[in-house]
Amino acid sequence: MAISRQLLVVEAESSMQMIMENLQSYRMKLAVNCEGLQYRLGDFRLRVGKVVPINSENLRRTVMEMEYLPISSWETSHLIMSEFFEIWKETLGKRSLPGHFVHVEPKFSEFGLSDQYTSQHTVVQYASILAQMAAASQSSQATRN
Numbered sequence: 001m002a003i004s005r006q007l008l009v010v011e012a013e014s015s016m017q018m019i020m021e022n023l024q025s026y027r028m029k030l031a032v033n034c035e036g037l038q039y040r041l042g043d044f045r046l047r048v049g050k051v052v053p054i055n056s057e058n059l060r061r062t063v064m065e066m067e068y069l070p071i072s073s074w075e076t077s078h079l080i081m082s083e084f085f086e087i088w089k090e091t092l093g094k095r096s097l098p099g100h101f102v103h104v105e106p107k108f109s110e111f112g113l114s115d116q117y118t119s120q121h122t123v124v125q126y127a128s129i130l131a132q133m134a135a136a137s138q139s140s141q142a143t144r145n
Helices: 015-022 074-093 119-144
Strands: 032-041 044-053 061-068
Touching: 044 119, 061 074, 061 119
Parallel strands: none
Antiparallel strands: 032 044, 044 061
């Protein structure tokens, strides 16, 4: 669970969400359904999935997460990951697919996370993606009203 206002990442059991909702200290802003596949391409692990808000089929996203397995340091692997991302972006740009490719790069240091990549880094990445989806959902609802 990422708590963005306090810039915290905490691990908790799934019942924690219900406890926080009952205490009225937390309100779910966006509920999504995520499903996808995982691939291994050489030293890269790719997770590709569909993310769809439960209340709207119109705002769907395809999410791709890349992991460079030999290196767990975010700073060290950053250049390699950026190059790999650019290759994917260029390849997909040659196809006539709807939508566009967006590179989301959260600021891990704001959450006090070290350079060594952990599951907490993944939480911050997904929270960033969901925050973008929530903002897009709110702006599309405002446009319709």
